Amino acid sequence: MLPKDLPHFKEKYGYGGFIHLDHHAERRARMVHDDGKFFREIDSKCWDPDERLDDCDLRGVDLQVLSTLPVMFSYWARPDDGLDLSRFLNDHLASIIHAHPKRFSGLGTVPLQSPKLAIKEMERCLDELGFAGVQIGTHVNDWNLDAPELFPFFEAASDLGAAIFVHPWDMMGEAKMPKYCLPWLVGMPAETSLAICSLIFGAVLERLPRLRICFAHGGGSFPGTLGRIEQGFLKRPDLCAVQNKVNPREYVKRIYVDSLVHDGEVLKLLLSLFGPEHIALGSDYPFPLGEHEPGKLIESMTDLDAKAKERLLSGTAKEWLGL
Secondary structure (H helix, E strand, O other), X not given: XXXXXXXXXXXXXXXXXXXXXXXXXXXXEEEEEOOOOEEEEEEHHHOOHHXXXXXXXXXXXXXXXXXXXXXXXXXXXXXXHHHHHHHHHHHHHHHHHHHOOOOEEEEEOOOOOOHHHHHHHHHXXXXXXXXXXXXXXXXXXXXXXXXHHHHHHHHXXXXXXXXXXXXXXXXXXXXXXXXXXXXHHHHHHHHHHHHHHHHHHOOHHHHOOOOEEEEOHHHOOHHHHHHHHHHHHHHOHXXXXXXXXXXXXXXXXXXXXEOOOOOHHHHHHHHHHHOHHHXXXXXXXXXXXXXXXXXXXXXXXXXXXXXXXXXXXXXXXXXXXXX
């Protein structure tokens, strides 16, 4: 979710690269970089809470978790400007949630280019704004998530009991696949696997067993390549088991993923690996690659009993969010 009116951050901060909205038609806007480069088209569901609530009522969604669009992370910005931008976005989300406290929860954004400032803003998100946690990207500029610079942030999140949601952004190899929506179809799943493998092999999850962390889009390509990842760990420990001697497979019951995979057979794979206790309903609302009717795939699984479906549709999310 975004504010309907975004400031021209280039004018505020004195340099470019930021997003603004061009409201070119009723209930529609273009997301445009301040150098004029088009990013994507969105509609009023990205800024109008009443439209969201209408859709939630129509689809039987009692509680929706709000977060910013990942392009707004702006990790490349100067740290103080990143903090200012994060506070602006978080204050907006808080205003929506506070107006509808029984229908919306929130995940804030933080300036991870400065872990110290990110911790400060995460604390504000939880203590002052009442958020369940924060949403972060799959990497931070040149840092993968195992970077030593980022460990204090994850340690603070564990200590605070913050829910961490990892969503891909700034996809690897994007320049090599400009056609066919491949950055979203190929790059995003690979980005999420990169994040999971970095946290496993870098021993972040091993050092922080209480960290509540969830990965978007069913964990991306990680579940489908877990066998290969494990084989690398077993056969090339000199390369893979440098910082962590624990088999990667041991962590599938320690992390969470969402259910947004669009395919019953893939969801069965997730269930066999993670179990319903670690899969939370994901919708990616309101975008085309999301699930138009949240929970429809789960409801269609005839071999799941009512208890497992309840866990997938709400129980896991509530546990992960600490609700």
